[in-house]
Amino acid sequence: MIDTIRVESPSIDDAVYRYLKDISVEKLQIDNATGNIHYCFTNYELDGSFDYRIMLSIKTEKWQRFYSASVCKFVTDLLPCDPYLVIEFSIHKFFVGHNLKNGFNDLSDKFKLFIEFLESTLNVTLPDYRNWILTRLDFALTFKINNVEDYFKYLKNCTYPRRKTFSYDTSMMWVGSTTTVRVYSKEHEFKKHDLNRLKNNMNFDIIDLVNTSKNMIRAEVQIRKKKLIDINGGKIMTINDYDYNKIIKLYDEEILKVYRIRENNIKYNKADDVMQILLENYTKNRANTLFSFYTQMQIFDESKVRESVSRASFYRYRKELIDLGIDLKNSNIKIDNDVFINFIPDSTSKYLIS
Numbered sequence: 001m002i003d004t005i006r007v008e009s010p011s012i013d014d015a016v017y018r019y020l021k022d023i024s025v026e027k028l029q030i031d032n033a034t035g036n037i038h039y040c041f042t043n044y045e046l047d048g049s050f051d052y053r054i055m056l057s058i059k060t061e062k063w064q065r066f067y068s069a070s071v072c073k074f075v076t077d078l079l080p081c082d083p084y085l086v087i088e089f090s091i092h093k094f095f096v097g098h099n100l101k102n103g104f105n106d107l108s109d110k111f112k113l114f115i116e117f118l119e120s121t122l123n124v125t126l127p128d129y130r131n132w133i134l135t136r137l138d139f140a141l142t143f144k145i146n147n148v149e150d151y152f153k154y155l156k157n158c159t160y161p162r163r164k165t166f167s168y169d170t171s172m173m174w175v176g177s178t179t180t181v182r183v184y185s186k187e188h189e190f191k192k193h194d195l196n197r198l199k200n201n202m203n204f205d206i207i208d209l210v211n212t213s214k215n216m217i218r219a220e221v222q223i224r225k226k227k228l229i230d231i232n233g234g235k236i237m238t239i240n241d242y243d244y245n246k247i248i249k250l251y252d253e254e255i256l257k258v259y260r261i262r263e264n265n266i267k268y269n270k271a272d273d274v275m276q277i278l279l280e281n282y283t284k285n286r287a288n289t290l291f292s293f294y295t296q297m298q299i300f301d302e303s304k305v306r307e308s309v310s311r312a313s314f315y316r317y318r319k320e321l322i323d324l325g326i327d328l329k330n331s332n333i334k335i336d337n338d339v340f341i342n343f344i345p346d347s348t349s350k351y352l353i354s
Contacts, residue, residue: 001103001354003092003220004049006136007111007239008059010127011082019124020058020085039094039121046088049138049182049222050193054089056118085126088136097204098194100186100212101142103354107242130240134228137242139251140220143351145343148185148215155183156301158258174258178227181254183345186216216353219345221254223247252346259327259344271295274326281324293317297328 012020040053062081067074091110092099104110108130115129145151152170159165160174160181171184190213199206228237231246274294278287296305297318306314321328343351 001092001099001105001140002107002110002137003099003103003140004046004088004090004136004138004222005107005111005134006086006088008133008135009085009087010131011084012127014083016124016126017058017083020122023122049090049220050189052090052093052194052197054094055087057086059084059086097201098190098198098209099140100190100209100216101354103140105244105247107244108239111239130238132239134237134239134242135225136222137228137247138220138222139247140218141251141345141347141349141352142186142354143217143219143343143345143349144215144353145217145351146215148187148217151217151343152185159302160258178224178230179250179254180222180224181258182218182220182222183258184218184220186218187213189218217343217345217351219255221251223250248347252348255344255346277324277326290317290321294321294326294328 042053042055043057044055046053046055060080060083061078062084063076064079064081065074065076066079090099091107091114092103094114095104095110096102111132112129115126115132118124119126149170152168152172155172156167158172160176163174163176166173166175170188171182173183174181187210190209195206195210198204198209223231227250229235231237231250232241232243235241275287275291278290281287282290293305293309296308309317318328343349345351
């Protein structure tokens, strides 16, 4: 389901530019009878993907690539341009009030309604919603599993090739220049960022929302402009170009990179199968060495396993296991004696709820 998006409008006419420039876009809409916040605009960048506000900013400059005679080469710089709007917000939270459930994938229809809301609220006529450019799209799926805290102990083994891992008690993140992958406990995130805002809102059953968030894992892929262009055949992706099938395909590809599943989906994640495939391909001594390494990768943090073998051996063992289709991240080996998790948060998971 779609969550946060960042869009750029086509050029706006001078009358709209002067009008928006002269009014205070930064404001709240509050129901005086209940105190409920219906929406909140800001001119500033959002605090994060959890932010419920609508960032609306007027721009008169764009990064442009051009040939500079002074240095005799192509350069990129901020140059003046016709005014345009930049908007960033959680479209899920805008329509639902939160992003626990009731998500959607029909971006074009929902964005059309959002533009109609903006035009009515700001009393302006904006460019055709279909021609707005997507520069960021966050796509997420949610899952129900048991032992969320223990799952994140297990997840600390996971890495994304050539990316730094940001690891916390109930969340993991792998940041890149084109995409960012996040996996986190929705219960902890909801209580930290949304509970206080919604608990006195009569439109929501807060007990139901808290219960819904329990044991919920959310996996999210933030897709930036460069990657959106890439999956759109090298062209700028507009709202009209949005294709759910392309987005879900990319989501699965990014998630599987973290879990290092081979593209052909051949994987062995049961201890007996792993031992069998090793004995079929190596001598008994070598198979035992690789199985010992495989077992350590299931039980310990990757950093701890690295300390037990040389750098060359670590990468050689890992490559040999992956080349055989052995899944280093999901196994029927139990962690902490009683935790069993065989879970990959892709679109085919049996634990998927929305």
